[in-house]
Amino acid sequence: MDISFHGAAGGVTGSCHLLRIGGRQLLLDCGMFQGRQEEEAHNHDPFPFDAATLDAVVLSHAHIDHSGRLPILVRRGYRGPIHATPATIDLARVLLRDAAHLQEADAERDNRRRQRQGKALVKPLFTRDDAEATLRLFTPLEFDTPTDLLPGVRATLIPAGHILGAASVVLDLEEAGRRRRLAFSGDIGQDDSCMLPPPRPPDRADLVLLESTYGDRNHRARADTHREIAEVLESAWQAGGNLLIPAFAIGRTQELLTLFALHREEWNLDRWLLFVDSPMAIQATAAHVRHSELFNDEAGALFAGRDLRQLLPNLRETASTEESMRLNTIRRGALIIAGSGMCTGGRILHHFRYNLWRRECRVMIVGYQGEGTLGRKLVDGASEVRIHGEDIRVAAGIHTVGGLSAHAGQDELAAWYGAIEGRPPLVLVHGEARGRDGLAARVQADFGVHARLPVYGERMAL
Ligand SMILES: [Zn+2]
CATH class of the missing domain: 3.60.15.10 (Ribonuclease Z/Hydroxyacylglutathione hydrolase-like)
Structure with a gap:
């Protein structure tokens, strides 16, 4: 052996x-x-x-x-x-x-x-x-x-x-x-x-x-992380633009959605238009809902017999490219979760093109950003980033939330x-x-x- x-x-x-x-x-x-x-x-x-x-x-x-x-x-x-x-x-x-x-x-x-x-x-x-x-x-x-x-x-x-x-x-x-x-x-x-x-x-x-x-x-305490998310949500709403959250399609996106469902009232989420803009994340979310018997007691009780639309009525899952492109016309109040998690590709880049140069918009970073990635550049305070061959000014506020590992x-x-x-x-x-x-x-x-x-x-x- x-x-x-x-x-x-x-x-x-x-x-x-x-x-x-x-x-x-x-x-x-x-x-x-x-x-x-x-x-x-x-x-x-x-x-x-x-x-x-x-x-x-x-x-x-x-x-x-x-x-x-x-x-x-x-x-x-x-x-x-x-x-x-x-x-x-x-x-x-x-x-x-x-x-x-x-x-x-x-x-x-x-x-x-x-x-x-x-x-x-x-x-x-x-x-x-x-x-x-x-x-x-x-x-x-x-x-x-x-x-x-x-x-x-x-x-x-x-x-x-x-x-x-x-x-x-x-x-x-x-x-x-x-x-x-x-x-x-x-x-x-x-x-x-x-x-x-x-x-x-x-x-x-x-x-x-x-x-x-x-x-x-060790990671930072969970309660601190939740408080930080609440603060970013509030300040992003006050700023009057959109809020972009780059997130891995599997795991992190569903964790965010569960957090949102658990804190829906406390975080005043019904005033936002929530979008999961990733076909992969949409499929993974369906798999999570199918297996919600594997959730912990609190999340399990929340999801039992309900679907995501009941838990977050303002949530829209945009699978097609056309639906995704329509989000480009929204100027304020959209909270968009999209991949890739480190901003190295995927639909989040399109949303950056439309929002990153606007002072009233916010980006919330909720995951590890590897060296050399666009996400890391934003975290490190770049004033300009290159997206699809075009230089885009970074005027939006960038917030890094630690602890969600x-x-x-x-x-x-x-x-x-x-x-x-x-x-x-x-x-x-x-x-x-x-x-x-x-x-x-x-x-x-x-x-x-x-x-x-x-x-x-x-x-x-x-
Ligand atoms: Zn793993």
Whole structure:
């Protein structure tokens, strides 16, 4: 029995861990590398195992950095089951189809240039057909339902918070009479999400793989974040223009909508025209409403038997391009949620073109903005930005609201691990050096546990 690490080992993307037991092979996640160019180049690497001879895959949650290489796996011969919660399957459908579309569009654009330069053409990393073939392999696995996946491998998925359907994976393993329990955290959410119940640690394990994205710091208090959102809403209304909120289509958009529904009166939201202007976010929101049984008590009670239109009567979902373009004529009172979350593309750019140069408009940044992105430039106070080849003056007020993270902070990660009986050996994955080192120091101080920090490709006996 052993496990090896083929992504999210010393980084936060490309999550992929291979378990070998009794001559069988099971993959935990098969995520895409994202971020810097040299990082993304790894998506083209051959797998260090034969995709065709893998026996099973378990997917912790739908995010592309955990699911995005699944279509490549299928393209290279994998035909076995991909186990995931029904909500994860619903969200993966939205995400993988979109990712395939982007891959095809990127390759097409690349090839037009390559043709002009007389260079050989490239193929997309995967196509929409690959994504569809992948989706057909998905096999639902409910939370808290121990299930035999392979001889000697019994899996139980437990709630991880983070995003809808996200699971930690507990594997009860048996090989030649030896029993071991492996717990893989997946990505863990915050304890006080407005939408999802807190993550639940396994009661016991022999080895724990724990994420460490924010292993070195804590998020600001939830109440402060809510107060800040209320203040931005009020000042944006007083300014008399529109309010633009760039947000990820899956997770952040639904979290905002839930917050709005919970605080509708307090935040005086009925005076705004609310728009979710993203086809992907609209599909993801429908998936959330379908699975609202997974919400926490407060959000669950709010959504039970109601749809979003009842909770937020002024909300409009604008799926078509024509509907989206009509928003350009609104001068005041529109609150528009659109992607992309870091303003690197998508419809938010069109809304910037129409609103960013107007003093009476506001932008509320509610998510992390990566280095080099347009969102980061706005946060850093740029006076002018380039959008679709045109320089646009930034006169609108830019507000950054911290604290809305889908990831647990250091205290929560340490508490999750500390709740596991006997403090078993710990392996830290899914973190940059800062996050992993920070969490390693914390568990050393709190529990006297020396965490292992595997490198890419490393193998560990179980
Ligand atoms: Zn994630």
